[in-house]
Amino acid sequence: MLLRTGKEIASSEITPKETVRAFQMSRRSLLAGVGAVGAAAFAGRAFAETKHAAPLTKLTTVASAYTVPDRAITPEAKAQSYNNFYEFGEEKDDPEKNAWKMQTRPWTVKVEGLVAKPQTVDIDTIMKYRPIEQRVYRFRCVEAWSMVIPWDGYPLAEFLKAMEPLPSAKYVQFLTTTSGKGMTLPSGIEFPYSEGLRMDEAMHPLTLLTFGSYGETLANQQGAPIRVIVPWKYGFKSAKSIVKIRFVAKEPHTTWNDMAPDEYGFYSNVNPAVDHPRWSQAHERLLNSNSIFPKVVPTQPFNGYGSEVAGLYAGMDLRKNF
Amino acid sequence: MPGKAIPYLKAVVHVLCLLPLVFLLWSYRSGALAAQADPVNYITHFTGNWTLWLLLADLAITPVRRIRPSLAWMIRFRRMVGLYAFFYATLHLMTYVFLFSGYDVPGAMAGLEAGHLMEPWHQFVMILPTMVDDAEKRRFIQVGLLAWLCLLSLAVTSPQRVLRWMGGKNWQRLHRLIYVAAGAAVVHYWWLVKTGVRTPWKDTAVLAVLLLARVGYVVVKRMRGKRARVVVRA
Numbered sequence: 274m275l276l277r278t279g280k281e282i283a284s285s286e287i288t289p290k291e292t293v294r295a296f297q298m299s300r301r302s303l304l305a306g307v308g309a310v311g312a313a314a315f316a317g318r319a320f321a322e323t324k325h326a327a328p329l330t331k332l333t334t335v336a337s338a339y340t341v342p343d344r345a346i347t348p349e350a351k352a353q354s355y356n357n358f359y360e361f362g363e364e365k366d367d368p369e370k371n372a373w374k375m376q377t378r379p380w381t382v383k384v385e386g387l388v389a390k391p392q393t394v395d396i397d398t399i400m401k402y403r404p405i406e407q408r409v410y411r412f413r414c415v416e417a418w419s420m421v422i423p424w425d426g427y428p429l430a431e432f433l434k435a436m437e438p439l440p441s442a443k444y445v446q447f448l449t450t451t452s453g454k455g456m457t458l459p460s461g462i463e464f465p466y467s468e469g470l471r472m473d474e475a476m477h478p479l480t481l482l483t484f485g486s487y488g489e490t491l492a493n494q495q496g497a498p499i500r501v502i503v504p505w506k507y508g509f510k511s512a513k514s515i516v517k518i519r520f521v522a523k524e525p526h527t528t529w530n531d532m533a534p535d536e537y538g539f540y541s542n543v544n545p546a547v548d549h550p551r552w553s554q555a556h557e558r559l560l561n562s563n564s565i566f567p568k569v570v571p572t573q574p575f576n577g578y579g580s581e582v583a584g585l586y587a588g589m590d591l592r593k594n595f
Numbered sequence: 596m597p598g599k600a601i602p603y604l605k606a607v608v609h610v611l612c613l614l615p616l617v618f619l620l621w622s623y624r625s626g627a628l629a630a631q632a633d634p635v636n637y638i639t640h641f642t643g644n645w646t647l648w649l650l651l652a653d654l655a656i657t658p659v660r661r662i663r664p665s666l667a668w669m670i671r672f673r674r675m676v677g678l679y680a681f682f683y684a685t686l687h688l689m690t691y692v693f694l695f696s697g698y699d700v701p702g703a704m705a706g707l708e709a710g711h712l713m714e715p716w717h718q719f720v721m722i723l724p725t726m727v728d729d730a731e732k733r734r735f736i737q738v739g740l741l742a743w744l745c746l747l748s749l750a751v752t753s754p755q756r757v758l759r760w761m762g763g764k765n766w767q768r769l770h771r772l773i774y775v776a777a778g779a780a781v782v783h784y785w786w787l788v789k790t791g792v793r794t795p796w797k798d799t800a801v802l803a804v805l806l807l808a809r810v811g812y813v814v815v816k817r818m819r820g821k822r823a824r825v826v827v828r829a
Contacts (some may be wrong), residue, residue: 355632363792365632418633461791533790551733551787553725556697558635565623565634569697 329489332405332425339408339479346409347420347561349487355560356494357414358513360449360456360464367457368494374455375514377498386446386520389437396498400484402435403427407488408481413543413576415507418558424502425485430476433518438472442520445475447501447512453493462532468512469525469539470503473585479504479578505578507541538595542586543576547595601671608672612679615645616686635694642687647784649680650777651801658808674753677773681746688743696722696729735786742779745772777802 358368380396405425413419433445449466451458458464474480481502484490491497496513503510509529519525529537536550545555559568575582586594619641622628631637653676660669693700699718706714729736749770752758758766781802784795 350630351632359792363788363794365636418636459791459793461793529789536790548732551735553728556725558633560633563626563629565629565638565694566700567635567694567697 329485329492331489332485334405334407334425334485334488337406337408339406339410341409341411341421344411344421344559345561347422348563351560352420352422352486353492353494357416357509358494358496359462360451360453360458360466360514361494362457363459369492371455371457372453372493375453375493375497377493377514380498380516382499382515383517384436384519385517387439387442387522388520389439390435392436399432399482399499403431405484410481410502410504411576411578412502412504412508413557413572415509415537415541415549415554417549417552417554417556417572418560419570419572420560423487424481424483425488426481426483426502428478429480429482429501430478432482433475436518436520438520441522443472444521444523444525445470445472446517446519446521446525447515448517448519449496449512450514450516453514455493462528464528465516466512466528467525468501468510468527469521470501470510471524471585474503474582477582477585479581505542505575505582507537507543509537510541540586540591540594542574542582542591542595543572544574544591544595545572546574547592598668601668605672605675608675612649612676612682615641615683635690638690639687639695642683642690643784646680646683646687647780647798649676649683650773650780651798651805653677653680654773654777654802654805658805658812661808661812677746678750678753681750684743684746688740692719692722692726696725698722735783738779738786739783742776742783745776745779748772749776774806 354369355365356368357365358372361368361371378396381393382396382399383393385391404427406427407423407425409421409423411419412422438445446467446469449464449468451464470480481504483496483500483502484498486492486495491500493514496511496515499515500513501511501515510527524539527537527539530539543554548554554572556569557572559570562568573579619628619638628634628637653673656669656673656676660666692698699721703715703718706717730740749772752761752766752769761769781795781799784798788794
């Protein structure tokens, strides 16, 4: 099922991002038209919004076996205009508006904790360490929507192994930068954003150290220049714009679990059987088309990656360890 | 404000209140709505926001007209703005039913075109358990539904004839439900956002100011009343 046959999604079926972008821009100018009185103010805003297209660099990628044959890829413009990146604001379109200001060079990642080779590594060194693969993954947000996104990176395990974690290291913690230009850091949330994985989850071949999407370097709102993607977990587990990787002995604290422990567990594996207290997780809105009528599809256990990852949780009560 | 201007002003207010809907339909036609990353989420927020804003605008009429007696004409717009709030609340509820809950709109339409007149109903029955489950389990849905029911009861009792039939006192008592609706709408908003997210604070602050203005008005009026009685007694 995961083998690429080369004919899953014809490129002609993917809406070009320029088309979607043009629509989005026309919506904005329409907004300006409605607010005739505030036209000047809106014009100023519209001007600021054209700056989004921070130049993304094409990546040289190698083919991978990971693909989602039964679902069309989400239009790139949608993936880059609908983000949860609370450092840049609380609304879905805030990250796109604010994150372009962030500088992603120079950028280093500090590796510390229970590791034989603690060090600070430059982003370009990390990117060159292994060939970058393009993998199409299902991406399921805890808010009951999902996308299908081609990510570019290599297995996190390869990088972690090179750091030589000590046997006492049982978990890996990821910390997101707090000093990105454009960050508003809303006061209700404690930053830096912290996420974590159990060592075996971090070392799983599906867990991707990610530098790009759609064949280009990540847009800032997607967590440039370096993030992880853990496709069988809700999106918030996949930390963005990482500046620190820490090997630890105990389960690290994680931001959303700190905020609402009854809503966001440490594991947060995609699980249709465990409702979020405020909505059902049995279904998801698949955001991969240009229709206003949503495609509501059943959510799969482990987001459809059960055959590969269910073994990690053998014997665990996933209702308790949600 | 001379009475003659009122009909023209009413026309203006109608247009203003319909602009958000026109904008939404326009976005639909132009394709801008479909180009939204998550159109359903967009429509949900759009209709929810406009409901709340119109409710707040409606609740602002009374305190503002109390500023000066010459603003008394404003009261004639209260029912109209309130009905528009109900209108957007209903669109919001319909968004939940037909777009959010998994209702298969294209399927229902195809059924209709093929002559199966019951197809829209069948689709509704199919998603009913999901909605009942939501209504039973989720307090933000419950409080939202409460707000809509309050607005519904105000909307059906809004015609002059019903007012006369009910009697002014009863009617006024019932229409105090606008405060329940506005409060419930704001709580609905707080309960649906994530912990730590404070986006509803602006609407909450406006509602607080509008309610405090009423309390302040009553207190000042009582104090003046007392003073007047003291003067009379002396």
